[in-house]
Amino acid sequence: MMEAQFLFFRSCPAVLKGCVFFGNYNQQGAFQMMKSVKAAMLATTMVAMSLTAHAAETPSVALGKKLFNDPSLGGAAGAKTCASCHPNGKGVENAWKNPNLAKQINTCILGALKGKPLPLESVEMKSLVLYHQSLKPASIKP
Numbered sequence: 001m002m003e004a005q006f007l008f009f010r011s012c013p014a015v016l017k018g019c020v021f022f023g024n025y026n027q028q029g030a031f032q033m034m035k036s037v038k039a040a041m042l043a044t045t046m047v048a049m050s051l052t053a054h055a056a057e058t059p060s061v062a063l064g065k066k067l068f069n070d071p072s073l074g075g076a077a078g079a080k081t082c083a084s085c086h087p088n089g090k091g092v093e094n095a096w097k098n099p100n101l102a103k104q105i106n107t108c109i110l111g112a113l114k115g116k117p118l119p120l121e122s123v124e125m126k127s128l129v130l131y132h133q134s135l136k137p138a139s140i141k142p
Contacts, residue, residue, distance in 0.1 A: 059123050064131025067124055074115025085112060089135040096133040105129070
């Protein structure tokens, strides 16, 4: 039994080795320490997931650029992206002027990409609009 306990503690992280006092195995201490470590890991995972979910709920230029270059945008199955027709945003520099920009983006997703339209209020659509707006010529930007 002592050999099995020794192997258990050899394979545990250093923090768990504190459960051995004066060479004696302390099963209750090990159990409490494991509960604490598991609770800390769970809390860390939950915080990370929350931050990731929050980031996904916030439209951004970076996400818009990523989607602009994503061949699966709108569920499309081909290899074509927005950038296939508009490399580095060429040809859409003035799209920021279009009051129906989101609808125009969906027209391209439906036609050129053979995908499905994005909901106009989705994070993805808002991000694509932000990316298009970021392509505004430097001479016009405030």
